Amino acid sequence: MSQANSSEADSNVWTIGRLINWTNQYLSDNGSDSSRLDTEILLAEVLGCERIMLYTRFEEDPGEQIRSKFRELVKRRAAGCPVAYLVGHKEFFSLKFKVTTDTLIPRPDTEDAVQAILDLAKNNPSQVNTIADVGTGSGILAVTLAKELQDCRFLATDISEAALAVAQENAHSHGVIDRIKFRVGDLCIPLQGQTYDIIVSNPPYISETEIEECSRDIRDYEPQLALVSGPTGMEIYQRLVPEAQPLLNPGGWLVLETSPMLAPTLKETLEKQGYQNVDIKQDYTGNPRIVLGQV
Ligand SMILES: C[S@@+](CC[C@H](N)C(=O)[O-])C[C@H]1O[C@@H](n2cnc3c(N)ncnc32)[C@H](O)[C@@H]1O
Incomplete structure (x- = not known):
């Protein structure tokens, strides 16, 4: 594969960074006024990592299984379901609480x-x-x-x-x-x-x-x-x-x-x-x- 072809192929990979940018825009277009935060919380949840860690993984390809789980959550968020119900928890006074x-x-x-x-x-x-x-x-x-x-x-x-x-x-x-x-x-x-x-x-x-x-x-x-x-x-x-x-x-x-x-x-x-x-x-x-x- 030539160098040009290789970078073209790279730009089509749904890396973590690319998923974040696309989903941020998608959720914003679908009525979320905290689309970037929503995106990061949902992605961190499916990856099983802290939100802050996403910033060290921008270039990573998370794989189809993760992307498919993420897609499902994003669809439900775009339909209006609050992020806390999707992930099943919410922070309060710096403590993590289960919510349903x-x-x-x-x-x-x-x-x-x-x-x-x-x-x-x-x-x-x-x-x-x-x-x-x-x-x-x-x-x-x-x-x-x-x-x-x-x-x-x-x-x-x-x-x-x-x-x-x-x-x-x-x-x-x-x-x-x-x-x-x-x-x-x-x-x-x-x-x-x-x-x-x-x-x-x-x-x-x-x-x-x-x-x-x-x-x-x-x-x-x-x-x-x-x-x-x-x-x-x-x-x-x-x-x-x-x-x-x-x-x-x-x-x-x-x-x-x-x-x-x-x-x-x-x-x-x-x-x-x-x-x-x-x-x-x-x-x-x-x-x-x-x-x-x-x-
Ligand atoms: C606004 S929520 C507050 C929940 C929680 N304390 C918080 O601050 O997130 C009100 C809560 O009161 C409960 N509730 C509603 N009517 C009630 C009643 N008549 N007697 C006791 N609890 C009631 C609801 O089920 C709900 O959990």
Whole structure:
């Protein structure tokens, strides 16, 4: 083969670099606003390597078997399926969590709920021993807090048995299962019979009209049970805020994640209910995100 023919043949090889460039454009054309990141996560998954390692393998031909697995994932991503469901995990607070279509995909905003609780615990270390996470989903709040607060005991609940099973797996893989109890049930019903220093929740708070305006990745793939609260978005809070109050120890805190739009109304709801020191904390983008109040 002449030199010219050889380089012509080389340029037709679907190397890792070429796959990345092509797929980035393809996913972008098909509605992904994080196409490069999506591409790299999916390719790293099928190659079984860290994403960072792709950069040392640009010239490599991964072979037909890998390309075929990758093609399948890319097709599903282009149809709207979120990357986290395709690979089965998502990072939260620098920890890897299993996710399935029964669980919400962890959002970075929720890390601010973790931070708010770590701040409360830092200021009153002897007063934070028991924490309940209502609507735990994949278990990110209970598990992350259990890793950070080694002396605390936790209750994690959810109305979805399937979600709770995923939370249990995550607690097991992060080595904190011995300090977290799991119970299925509606809001605060599984908390009865004990009181807590902190009750935390990131409950469904999207309204029935808002969900129609969400992107297809959210609307068509994430569980409605995890997202939609009712006609206004406030319905779950309206039950949770009064239910949680008698289940908190004196001086205990209710910590709620919410949307920037609902934060002022939620603050008012806590104040009307008689919570003290009600405050709104901003998330990493500067939006009102966490509402907390003390009994
Ligand atoms: C927005 S997701 C949050 C999941 C997880 N805590 C997180 O931050 O990623 C809300 C969770 O609440 C659960 N849920 C919905 N309605 C509930 C109810 N009435 N009682 C208990 N859990 C509920 C859903 O199954 C879902 O797992």
